[in-house]
Each structure stands twice: as structure tokens, then as C-alpha cells.
Amino acid sequence: MAFFRPRVSREAEVRYHADQEISKSYPELLDKARQTEQTLRELRAAAADEIELLAAGRAFDAALTDALRAAEAGQRATFGVKAYDDRIARRKAKARPDGARWTSEVDRLRTLREENRMWGIPQVPRPIPATL
Numbered sequence: 531m532a533f534f535r536p537r538v539s540r541e542a543e544v545r546y547h548a549d550q551e552i553s554k555s556y557p558e559l560l561d562k563a564r565q566t567e568q569t570l571r572e573l574r575a576a577a578a579d580e581i582e583l584l585a586a587g588r589a590f591d592a593a594l595t596d597a598l599r600a601a602e603a604g605q606r607a608t609f610g611v612k613a614y615d616d617r618i619a620r621r622k623a624k625a626r627p628d629g630a631r632w633t634s635e636v637d638r639l640r641t642l643r644e645e646n647r648m649w650g651i652p653q654v655p656r657p658i659p660a661t662l
Contacts, residue, residue: 542614546607553604556597563593570650580652587651594643601639605632 570586578586606613609623623629 538611539615542611545614546611549603549607552600553607556600556604559593559597559600563590563597566590566593580654583652584654587646590650591643591646594639594646598636598639598643601632601636605629605636608632 566586566589570583570590573582573586608628609620613620613623624633
């Protein structure tokens, strides 16, 4: 007796197609992140004031976050629709060349973003309120 069992859930298919659409914008978002990084480096080289560096650092963080989200979507889409529901399929997909390439790219972008958050965005001193 054969039972019909769908291979993947409808939600997994919807998320898969959404991730495919999001990942299409990855090259443009990565170029935007590179441009904002170049602007930040130029401001550092010109010894700009901390307010300009703060704005450029936050812009770079936002651009990296957008690129990271697109890369994560590309990673999930590369893993395939079954990987949304099955952790074994996700692990197998990570071991394949395309999955490993996307995984290393996501890790690289996360490292860049964390490094920027720790060292790239200057801490502007705040005035200490007077005590009563």
C-alpha cells in the first residue's frame, strides 16, 4: 500500500522562491558595500572628524548587513528546497562545492561586519550628566 507524502512543505517552497529572488540582488549589494568601504577608508586617510567617520561606519554596516542578508538567502537557495525542512539535507548541501562557496562567503561577510562594528565605527564621547 502506497501513501502519498509530499516531498517538501508548501512553506519551504515559498521561502525557497523568496530566497532566490532576494539572492539576485547580491552582486549590486556587494558593490554598494565596497563603495561605502572605500568612502570610509578615504575618510580615515583624510583624517576626517569623528562625526563623518561615524556616519560612514554606520553606512558601511548597513550596506554589509544588506549584502549579508542577500548572501544568506543565496546560501539557503543553493542548498535546495529540501534543506528548509531537513537538517540532514542542509548538512549535505553545505558539503557540496556550491554550498561550501556560499557558506565561506557568508562567513567572510559576517567577519567583516563584526570587525567594522568593533573597530570601524568610532565611539563618540557623550557628555556625562551633572548629578544633583
